[in-house]
Amino acid sequence: MALTYLNDLKKEIGKVIVGQEEVIDLIFISIVQKGHILFESVPGTGKTVLSKSVSKVMGGTFSRVQFTPDVLPTDITGMNIYNPKTKEFELQLGPVKTNILLADEINRATPRTQSALLEVMEEGQVTVDGKTYPIEEPFIVLATQNPIESKQGTFDLPEAQMDRFFLKIDLGYPSFENERLMLDLHRSNHIQESVSQVLTLETIKEIQNMAEKIEINDTVKDYIINLVHHTRRHEHIELGASPRATIALMRAGIGTALINGRDYVTPDDVKYIAPYVLSHRIVLNIEGMTVTNNDEVIDSILNKTEVPVEYGVSRDEV
């Protein structure tokens, strides 16, 4: 059933974005595992269009915040506003009161405002004036940021914030053939309207229940922990992946098994998804920053960490 929905998702999103089947797989994994996604790529690669399309196919409520340096934390979380009629303060929750929040150009807001999302992203609740309010599930943040403008009126996301993003997806440029297809698609001005809803909140919950039944054995769990531990003692890493990253890697591995139509997780699932889960969760040290980058470091860790294999009879006999 999950694969049917995934194919429908690909079909619908494919109406506006070409050649991003792998990205749609990752988005589906994120939706299933209630994870937030950070889209990072250069301008004009379809980050916002993709995010809007995802929100459209998912159903539920949708809010969008265009982050700018003058957006305040209360613009995100909400505040108590005085009502002269009732002579009382009334709670006005901000755009976080939604199922899907599109945080566009998130790195344009100040770190103070970016941090307003920390609580709601992790705990699914928001605190206004000392009172905590739960946010309806599912709550997924789709954030976009442009890495090129990191020095022009933008603020790097704090590590704590990055850690809360389940996956970071780099859209990259389309291939020659896909860009030609894109030209054909975009002759119409109204392609966004052609995207229709595929999932409902109920179906998402059903798929999430299916994911919970997927088996993951101790060997694969050990492999996940080994990968994360390697990030904490790598020569080029200043800050390794957190225990939250360990959980995210396991959940992402389960999601990968789900989209591959299996009811158990293999080390290959973990290996495939690890760069998307870990690369934004590590901070390189000064030497690492000059000679390599996050993706290459994660690749080297994946290459060096022993992958568990199922040993045959001969091994048992030994």
Add this chain to the structure above:
Amino acid sequence: MGFHGMKYRIVHTESKIETLLFFIIAVMIIFNLLFTVDLNGWLELIIGIIIAMTILNLIYERYAAAHLTVEVSPEQIRKYKGQDGTVKLKVIQKGWLPILSARIHISAGDDIKFHNDQALKIRNVTENTFLFTVFPRKSALIEIPFEAKNRGTSKITNTKINIPRLFGFGEIKLEQIGHSNHEILIYPDRYALHNQPLKAKIEQGLYMEKNTLFHDPLLSSGSRPYERTDSLRDVHWKLSARSGELMTKEYEKTTHMSWLFLINLRSEKSFAPPNNIETIFEKLAYIFGEITKKNIPFKLMANMRTFDQNHFYTIPESSGKSHYKTTLEALARIKTVTYTISFDRFLKFVQQTEKTPTHIIFTGQMDALMARELRMYIDRGTVIYQLNEHGLEPFKLSALKEAER
């Protein structure tokens, strides 16, 4: 992100199979004539095999390399001098003919040195040869280990491929057209032991000097009685009303610092670069690393002419690890033998176009003309250091006067 592709042309297709064919046929005919042995059946078979091989050979020669591409891995290769690295080449056979035991000969700039380098010392290249086999519709990855030998940039300048003929003798020889755009950047060695005193100097508080004339209006440190030269904007009106006399707010000096590094690529008596320029680069790389740790913004300029809007080689002011990387890359790219202008004229240009930094670190020797330009900065409150092969030396007015004399 794809690999950087390289194009090839066939330069030599010498085949010895035709010669062999005629040789064997001639031997058969001679045997037939001399010994009158009935070899006609054998002769036909062998001639048939040879003709078949000739046809297959022609097909192989035409199509084996037609869909062969070699690409350099797009990974950024950045190494410090002395470190080891690996260049990755991907050989892709998009056609249907296998290539077995082919040789690829690679040449690159000599800022790097391939392990088991085959190049002659007099040639400014490094060379090595690797064997590879690639099956139809598959690819093979060749890893080329190297050592970062000198500061600079290296590219794969040339590759040659020799493909053995499957159905004949000899080889098909391919030569690269143009060169690869993939760069290997070698930073100066920042681990040189003689840099240690610099570290001590920076740790002792060199960077902490708050020499600015400006104060930070957001950091109030107290108040004092008003003095005649105080700005009215700084008067603490509330406190003045309470105490009955005018009081002035006091502020912390602004902590904003910017270091301007000025590199002299010309020795004082000739147009040639200074002899110790590589040591200077190493020390610069080290200082950049140390001040990046302190998050001090810095800018780099060299008296090397460029054709962009900056007129001189400039790395704009910034801070942080990515800026450090940019600056190291800039150091790697500097060619010391280039079009430079005299340092005093360069200093004049800097004075006219750049805002006054809190610190200036310049390299090279001092003369009277330069001293005159630097005096202007000292008058404005800038702290000046000279970087030479012994390390950082504070540049004082007394030394300046001596230079002027």
